[in-house]
Amino acid sequence: MVNSRIWTAEEAKYLKAILQWQESPRSDDEKKKRQASVEEAERKRQKQQQQPTGEFRVLVIGARGSGKTSILTRFGQGTFRGEDEPPDPFYERGCRHPVEIDGQTYVVDALEMPSKHLLSNPMLEQALNITEAAVLVYDVRDPASLRLAEGIADFVNENLARTTRQYTLMLVGNKSDGSDDDSEHQQQRAVSTSQGAETAAKLKIPSGGAARTCTFMEVSAKTGANVDKVFPQLGREILELRRFAQQQRRREQADRTMRLLQQQQAQRTAAPLKKKLGLWKTLTSMPFRRRQSESAY
Ligand SMILES: Nc1nc2c(ncn2[C@@H]2O[C@H](COP(=O)(O)OP(=O)(O)OP(=O)(O)O)[C@@H](O)[C@H]2O)c(=O)[nH]1
Numbered sequence: 649m650v651n652s653r654i655w656t657a658e659e660a661k662y663l664k665a666i667l668q669w670q671e672s673p674r675s676d677d678e679k680k681k682r683q684a685s686v687e688e689a690e691r692k693r694q695k696q697q698q699q700p701t702g703e704f705r706v707l708v709i710g711a712r713g714s715g716k717t718s719i720l721t722r723f724g725q726g727t728f729r730g731e732d733e734p735p736d737p738f739y740e741r742g743c744r745h746p747v748e749i750d751g752q753t754y755v756v757d758a759l760e761m762p763s764k765h766l767l768s769n770p771m772l773e774q775a776l777n778i779t780e781a782a783v784l785v786y787d788v789r790d791p792a793s794l795r796l797a798e799g800i801a802d803f804v805n806e807n808l809a810r811t812t813r814q815y816t817l818m819l820v821g822n823k824s825d826g827s828d829d830d831s832e833h834q835q836q837r838a839v840s841t842s843q844g845a846e847t848a849a850k851l852k853i854p855s856g857g858a859a860r861t862c863t864f865m866e867v868s869a870k871t872g873a874n875v876d877k878v879f880p881q882l883g884r885e886i887l888e889l890r891r892f893a894q895q896q897r898r899r900e901q902a903d904r905t906m907r908l909l910q911q912q913q914a915q916r917t918a919a920p921l922k923k924k925l926g927l928w929k930t931l932t933s934m935p936f937r938r939r940q941s942e943s944a945y
Pocket residue numbers: 710711712713714715716717718719729730731732733734735762763822823824825867868869870871
């Protein structure tokens with residue numbers, strides 16, 4: 649039989665001191681670092697356990713070589729492959745990645761439209777049908793890519809004009825790396841920031857009733873500048889559209905209910921009148937019948 653031993657307060661203190669000493673002494677700095685990494689690991693664990701609040705499916709579309717895959721690679725794993733490297737095949741079709749919006753986690757399901765399908769209307773239509781928003785990517789070094797982005801916006805508008813669908817667009821000028829005093833960069837840049845912003849302001853959006861303008865952003869997949877802002881911003885706009893659509897559905901439902909109530913009310917007021925009319929008809933036809941019966945005698 650094992651004898652249980654109760655430590656006196658003094659003995660417990662002594663034992664604790666020995667154990668702490670055996671744990672290897674740490675400097676204050678090390679202790680702080682360790683504590684920080686424990687807290688970070690705990691935050692990560694909690695985040696992984698957290699169910700996302702929702703999901704958005706968005707289309708990433710633009711001219712060949714404008715940097716669609718590079719933007720997704722930067723968004724998904726925070727890296728850039730290098731200007732002469734082929735794109736990361738893992739991100740070539742798109743990616744799923746969480747974003748934080750007002751303290752809530754949402755999953756972005758980004759689909760990249762291969763540039764070879766840009767001229768195929770059925771493919772584009774299909775892509776629009778399964779998404780709620782599109783990132784129109786152009787290369788700030790290539791004006792033709794901006795014109796193509798405008799063309800895509802026109803196609804989206806024409807396509808959705810016949811429907812009541814809500815959809816949003818964001819114009820994104822990629823490869824904006826290099827500072828303003830970087831002469832090589834200035835030589836390469838062919839579309840200024842203001843040109844991009846003006847184009848976005850002119851772009852129509854299939855609004856389904858809500859007056860909105862196209863958001864514009866310049867990014868660089870190479871340096872990572874602004875890439876992290878694209879999808880949360882788009883997510884916010886999608887949430888706004890969903891709220892608008894829900895309000896619209898509620899209004900329509902309320903209108904339908906109102907019309908139904910009015911019809912029922914009209915029927916109720918018409919019913920006694922009909923009854924009176926029926927009685928009147930019966931009464932007016934009676935003498936005729938009586939006359940008939942009289943003639944029988
Ligand atoms: N300097 C610079 N180069 C970039 C940037 N983003 C992409 N590139 C380069 O541009 C080239 C095309 O990038 P991709 O990401 O493959 O472009 P894409 O639009 O997916 O191309 P396709 O799928 O062929 O249409 C690659 O050589 C990239 O390294 C950027 O922000 N800055």
